[in-house]
């Protein structure tokens with residue numbers, strides 16, 4: 001069942017009923033001011049840090065769902081009937097029309113009732129720290145409509161964690177000012193904060209409210225605010241309790257006409273020595289912010305700002321576009337997957353319906369993998385990100401598992417010891433170099449643990465990453481796992497028996513020998529990439545050493561990591577195998593099958609094909625590939641968090657979508673385009689659109705997890721938006737299945753397609769030139785590209801010769 005449809009032309013997803021299975025959200029903002037917004041206008045906004053600078057309140061995990069948002073009430077002053085175009089927060093008021101269009105960094109929600117239509121456009125303009133709400137109210141009756149509009153937001157007292165817990169203080173601190181129709185929220189501005197929020201409108205107001213209880217009335221909710229019901233705001237000034245912002249605007253709309261009303265919600269900071277006006281008073285100095293407010297209350301600025309936002313996305317998404325025989329592929333590659341990659345670039349794992357914006361810093365491994373999805377769109381910012389991440393590395397090559405985006409420092413609460421972490425830095429830098437060819441990054445001086453004076457080249461950081469693994473090998477010669485590897489829940493040294501103790505931070509037991517076959521595969525891949533980087537720098541001697549290390553580790557995997565028909569997963573604290581036919585549960589895990597083959601292990605001796613056949617036989621389901629089988633049926637203290645989940649969820653046998661593209665890529669490496677593409681479609685959200693009532697999450701973005709076959713809710717997705725799934729699927733489809741793959745020496749066109757395809761076309765901007773690519777393949781053929789025709793000239797192989805900057809080059813790739 002569908003709850004909407006794709007409008008590919010407009011690059012929007014159109015939701016045609018408000019009661020989607022879960023709130024289906026979108027993101028506002030592109031650089032420093034951000035927000036989430038659901039299809040019923042739920043959500044909140046923040047400046048840079050979703051915990052420390054939260055502007056508005058949202059009630060996570062509430063009943064009813066999705067409480068708190070950017071609401072507009074429309075009241076017919078002739079009858080007293082009131083409603084909201086976003087359906088929430090007045091769901092009892094049926095709408096005659098409803099539509100939500102989620103676009104790229106904007107959302108448009110239209111509702112109509114009783115002959116009045118209200119269209120709300122929400123967006124945060126580029127280069128500003130504010131959001132615009134543009135309301136267009138149309139009267140479709142044949143008599144004039146006398147209406148009252150009420151805007152509504154609830155302010156968060158900045159630190160979202162404190163705001164949700166510290167009531168003994170917070171019920172006393174709330175403060176506002178209201179001047180010329182603009183509401184200023186200034187809690188704690190009187191003391192150490194230099195920032196405040198404002199909420200303004202371009203219309204004359206007939207009143208306002210800033211104290212929640214005055215607006216709602218005692219014991220009432222947002223579904224029936226007293227001020228809206230009676231049709232008159234109370235001009236309340238908040239003193240403590242819950243400051244809100246609500247304007248009361250009266251308009252008359254003539255038959256067939258449309259009135260436009262603008263609201264602007266924003267964040268501003270003042271220099272500490274110019275906070276108050278007049279100096280010495282307690283009144284916000286508004287001289288600094290007034291020009292911005294005035295500008296954005298002008299409809300012409302809003303039109304231009306919205307056009308600029310659309311142009312911004314045109315430019316970003318123009319880097320890779322494809323036209324294949326499959327619409328679900330086209331729209332994910334050209335629009336939604338790329339967009340999701342940019343959202344993960346901006347927000348890492350901080351803010352979604354599943355991440356409350358207070359918990360997690362930027363992950364070392366997550367950020368390096370996210371790079372795969374955005375480096376081609378914003379190489380300069382990818383470069384900056386790499387240098388930030390590398391600067392948190394320790395001299396041992398070890399890495400803090402997370403760092404804080406505001407300070408860019410390693411996060412001591414989580415600490416280090418996730419032994420896969422350092423290797424991801426090599427893989428992230430390799431992706432950057434392949435995309436840009438910018439070798440200068442390798443010579444950038446980068447400190448350890450942000451300590452001034454400790455700078456060495458980025459290249460030296462990469463060497464230490466590799467060294468970190470080699471310095472920590474276990475009894476089989478496989479890498480020690482530490483706290484965990486990519487699978488955060490495989491906690492082999494933890495032995496936790498205390499309720500609620502966090503598996504990620506519990507003091508590890510010492511003396512164990514837990515080893516990871518996954519890290520071994522990842523090491524082989526990373527060592528080969530570092531050899532490639534060394535070769536670029538003409539360090540042939542080093543390249544030989546890294547290749548030899550990769551070779552040796554491959555041998556170790558074949559000897560101790562192979563189980564007969566698939567790669568084993570690990571050895572535990574006591575040296576007992578995990579992910580083997582010898583185990584009663586958890587016999588086969590997906591991660592080493594993917595990562596070992598990505599490293600090239602087993603490609604020559606047939607182990608790769610065998611491992612992938614085992615995945616197909618034992619792990620693949622119609623909804624995607626599950627993480628392991630059989631799922632653990634009880635808690636196992638020696639395995640940790642993985643067995644804390646009921647069977648079929650998350651790491652315990654869920655379809656952990658992040659791992660699926662590894663298998664797709666591995667399948668292309670053994671030449672199996674049919675299977676690779678089949679797996680791709682199983683979790684492609686657009687291809688799952690018809691399963692709306694099963695899948696339940698947004699059909700336009702990937703979710704981290706889909707419940708596995710052991711779960712009663714098999715096929716149900718959770719944790720949409722902020723997941724490494726986005727970047728990896730983008731890499732799998734664009735670089736491996738469609739084969740448009742940046743390499744150290746240039747762009748390859750090396751697709752591994754489904755047999756029945758006859759080719760596809762693509763445009764790829766790469767290192768300053770534009771390549772117009774046509775892949776031709778006879779139906780039924782399963783081959784690879786044998787040669788290219790570059791502007792009609794034959795070139796053997798699949799490597800496109802680099803064109804001069806600004807050039808446009810026609811490339812035909814011939815598959816035989």
Ligand code: BGC
Nearest residue numbers: 360487488489504641650651
């Ligand atoms: C989740 C993992 C996540 C980890 C770290 C666990 O509860 O299952 O997917 O990576 O927490 O926050």
Ligand code: NOJ
Nearest residue numbers: 363365366486487488489
């Ligand atoms: C989510 C985490 O963000 C990621 O780092 C981890 O690899 C996966 N969960 C698997 O546990």
